[in-house]
Amino acid sequence: MTDAPAPFGTAPDGSPVKIAKITAGDVTARVMSWGASLVDFRLGGVPLVLGCDAFDAYLGPMRYFGAIVGPVANRIAGGRMVLGGQRHDLDRNDAGRTTLHGGSDGFGTSNWRIVDLTDSSVALALHRPGGLGGFPGSLEVEARYTLDEGGALTLDIAATTDRETVFAPAFHGYWSLDGQPDLGGHRLTVAAETYLPVDSAKIPEGAPQPVARTVFDHRTPRTPDPGIDHNFCLSTERGTLRHACTLEAGGLRLEVSSTEPGLQVYAGAKIDSAPFPGHGGAPHGPNAGIAIEPQGWPDAVNRPDFPPVVLRRGEPYRQTSRFAVTRID
Structure with a gap:
């Protein structure tokens, strides 16, 4: 019998925050209603994403950890856009x-x-009023986390709007496969030939550039640069589930596939969860985990040369990402 969602905290508006547990084989995941966040993911009881058992952490230093962010993930230059x-x-x-x-x-x-x-699955829904944060159009959004028989986690995000708007959400979980204080033991491979250079505000500058002969060249496995916080250009269109990246450490391999054209990789240089401990009992510090975020390209709302992120009335939206962790023989 499936356990009912359990109390986890109280949101700033006084509403109860609930947490649900799903299981498949020796894989378990816990998802809370605040941010539709994956707060815990374990293989054989070993935690593989950064998280905390205290809700207050997610109102402070662990904001966005494991959350679905949007309606447009990443950054929009100058906080402005032109639509229609x-x-x-x-x-x-x-x-x-x-x-x-x-x-x-x-x-x-x-x-x-x-x-x-x-x-083995949990679905969460959100109504977002039109005009909130300046974004036109109200949204009806649903996110479903599903564990398959092999323990792979699939995240499906669906949405509709009543007015033309922009929509490009992303999953913002931090992975650590070996439980070490930093990412030194991790090797990352990304299926991208180009990336987006950014300015001091993390806004893309110019056109995509080749990863060759840069620290962004993850076409073969290498340890992520500690300062990386950039978009890798997987495709110029979305809709087809394709391989995005592979992460290996501690005898484990994470394979990520997604329908999204971009993959933001952030090596967690500014992580500092103190005073809140992670699942291992100690606070997380810089580079304790790596955020692997399938999404649209940053600032696409202002870049007609980037894959579009416009969502129109009557058009259903769907995004799928799959995270499969296996043991390396």
Whole structure:
């Protein structure tokens, strides 16, 4: 019998935050309603994503850990965009310069509703009013986490809107496969020939550039550069589930596939979860985990040369990402 969602905390608006557990074989996952966040993912009882058992951590230093961020993940330059000939000023919640992860009231800082729960899957829903954070169009969003018989985790995100808007959410979990304080033992391979250079505000500059002869060349396995926080260009279109990257450490291999055209990789240089401990009992420090975020390209709302992120009334949206962890023989 499936256990009912358990209390986990109280959101700033007073609503209860719930947490649900799903299982398949020796893989377990826990998902909380705040941010529709994956707070725990374990293979054989070993934690593989950074998280905390205290809800208050997610209101402070662990904001966005494991969350679904949006309605547009990553950054929008200057906190403004033009859609259908109309300018929209957005919430500039990132140092007053850019809009980050949908603004202060984005998906990752909203309390979703758990609408379906089985032994191996959980679905969460969110209604986002039009105009919130400056984004036009109300949204009906559903996110479903599913564990298959082999223990792979699939995340499906679906949405509709009542008015033309922009929509490009992302999963923002941090992975650590060996439980060590940093990523020194990890090897990352990314299926991308190009990446997006960025300016001091993390906004893309110019066209995609070749990864060859740079620290971004992960066409063969290498340890991630500690300062990496960039988009890898997987494709110029979305919709087909394709291999994105492989991460290996501690005798484990994580294979990530996604329908999205970009893969933001952030090596966690600014992680500092103190005073809150992670699942291993100690606070997380810099480079304790790596965020692997399938998504649209950053600032695509202002770049007609990038894959589009416009969602129109009557058009259903669907995004799928698959995270499969296996033991290396």
